[in-house]
Amino acid sequence: MSVQIGNIDLGEFPLLLAPMEDVSDPPFRYVCKQNGADMMYTEFISSEGLIRDAAKSRKKLDIFDYERPIGIQIFGSDINSMREATEISTQAGPDLMDINYGCPVKNVACRGAGASLLQDIDKMVAMTKAVVEATHLPVTVKTRLGWDDNTKNVYEVAERLQDVGIKALTIHGRTRAQMYKGVADWSLIRDIKKNPRIKIPIFGNGDIDSPEKAANWRLEYGVDGMMIGRAAIGYPWIFREVKHFFETGTHLEGPTITERVDVCKTHLQKSVEWKGPKTGVFEMRRHYSNYFKGLENFKEFRTRLVSTENIDELFEILEQITDRYTHELA
Structure with missing residues (x-):
């Protein structure tokens, strides 16, 4: 069965390229697309930067037809700014809008954006609703398990964000406190996928760095697709290698x-x-x-x-x- 986000058909088990700051620009996306990425996102874009017409933020709105389907990812801490940034981004003609509630870095999270919204679910829900209402495009969200080990609240987040209209959810299997350290834990992602209330696609993210791991975790966690980030840097072949392994159970020769x-x-x-x-x-x-x-x-x-x-x-x-x-x- 195909995975659908709004009217976008992503095939049976899509592999998504994660939005990575200073990495996921159009040149990098081009080589990933050529090597099998099914859907991609821009680098995350500051809502305040878009509203102030900052050149760096505006440049990140550049998308090309060969990249489709592509999502523009925005982040911010102010609901009105996010609404306005959504309107600006929609005019750039992406296939969907994505909200970043996962970025753990200080200058984002400590300014009340990114993963810090995991500490204020009501505000996150209100912000998501504002974004959904500001565009005709499907809206998706990327987030983490929670702020830290004591507040793994993504189960509640998934239900409430679905209720205000998001069309897919990507979950990175770490808390904000973990940053990128330790091992990603996908067990909560599996629980959310199994929740009978959840009808939207659930994508897993974190530590997918080999075809075997992708195949094993696909079976073990039952997600609808996977988002690959760091493993694709300098190695866009990861997408085609994972797909080949899914289809044949054998390894594709690495690039010459x-x-x-x-x-x-x-x-x-x-x-x-x-x-x-x-x-x-x-x-x-x-x-x-x-x-x-x-x-x-x-x-x-x-x-x-x-x-x-x-x-x-x-x-x-x-x-x-x-x-x-x-x-x-x-």
Whole structure:
């Protein structure tokens, strides 16, 4: 049976790309889409930034037709600002709106946004209702298990947010207090999925980093789909590998050196096109180590990649990586 969010058909068991600050931009989303991500989200966008017309926030509204279906994710602590930001985001033409009630970082959570709303469910419900009423698009939510171990209240959150009209819920299996440490616990996610009152799709998030784990947790926790975040950074092939394992029970060969280089080049090219040469080159630097993880004696290449500003030279270095490692691994 297909998973539906509003009128969006996501297929039988969708794999979603998590919204990640400074990572999930259009160039990164492009390579993930090419490798099997079924639905993606923008980086989270500050509602206050959108209302004030801040250039950085507005830039994050850029979406492209090849990315669909795509959601714009917003966060904020003021209900009116969130309503207004929803109206602005809707005009950018996404397929859905998503609210971030999960971000644990201080400058978000300590300003009353993101995961801090888990401490005030009434306000969270009122904010969600305002967003739902401000757009014709389906609204989804991403959140965590609770603020800390003593307040794991996501079961109540799921029911109440469904009641005010959200169309899907993604739950990260950690509390805000855990940040990204420890192990994600999906047992509460399973409980919510089994709750007879819950009719909307429930997606699990947290620690999906291999095809086996995805397949095991799909069976064990009974979720409708999975959201993958950190495991996709520098490794967009995770989506196709998980899908292949679901279908065949066997492992897809990992990407060849040529493939790694080609996808890295595409990512760099898109980055330069979207952000301009200077920023495009600079912001790509955080990805190189991940694209070439596990290659022996890579340090010299990495140093050159992160210190070069010339685009042609970067492509040349990437060619040299192909030559050297194809030869070494042959």
